[in-house]
Amino acid sequence: MSGLLALLDDVAGIAKVAASSIDDVIGQAAKAGTKAAGAVIDDAAVTPKYVHGFEADRELPIIWRIAKGSFINKLVYLLPVGLALSAFAPFLIAPLLMLGGAYLCFEGAEKVAHALGIGGHGHDDYPHKEETVEDPAHLEEEKAKGAIKTDFILSAEIMTISLAAIPESNFWMEAATLAAVGIMITIAVYGSVAIIVKADDVGLAMANRGRLGITQAIGRGIVRIMPKFMWLLTVVGTAAMLWVGGSIIVHGAEELGWGAPAHLIHDWAYAVGRALPENLVGFGEWLTKAVVDGIIGLGLGALLIPIGEKIITPLWRAVFVKKEA
16 A cells, blocks of 8 residues: 555656646747747738638638648758757857848848838739739649748748747757747747638628627727738837847847947946836836847848848749749
8 A cells, every 4th residue: 555655656746747847848938939029920910911812711721721831840840950950050050040030130121111112022922923813722722832931931930039049958848848839839820810810701790790789880890900900910020020130130149259239239228227217127128129129120131132132032933933833
């Protein structure tokens, strides 16, 4: 009997350790995921365009197909690569992270340029693409493939940023945390996309079929507010990309031995914080750093626009688009 009690006590102890480990994984995954805010918001803002123009009953199946592709991108392709880098070539993480940060800066600056009408096309398709009337099933296939390719780039940014934010630990803890990041972010992004995409349909149904006046009014409100919400999501996503991208570049430069920009920004943030009331010190420091990082991101992105649009994008299309045509 005493042996059985000892065994049960050991099992309970193992269960507590396992539960603690799960809590640690989820906690670290949540913290790491917040570091990738710019790419996450951009992913949620970009994806709805891939279901634009399709019948309402095809929207959720297309989103689910893209979500499955995103799970494969993160867990099958990027997770092993990230773990291999962490184990065998950790010195490459900072440069790769800076490359992802530069891409965020480029994307954000391109969106700003497009909004100001001075060039750039954001995530819009390239100009002069031949427009053809395609079979709906084939068009759906092509749109899903295009969305999954875009997701791969954004997922690579998310996983790289998250990997750099995970505290040093053993292999299995890092693997579990990075996998949790991938799963949580994918569910959050594509769950949000599904809600955004179907909100118009729900609002329209409430407005047309609601039995109560308040139900109809809420439905009409949803229909009216969704375009403004999408605009706000795009603005927030662009600002987040520039802020996160600039922050990654500054932090990466510090890790590679050039700490002057990071130290200067820290001093500015400290000065602003100390000039504010005590209860606003932390917010003032954070906001100052975010604004300066965003300005750096915008400046760097503006410099990268000609390189991206005139050199990298044409090369990409020459290699991949023609091959698929």
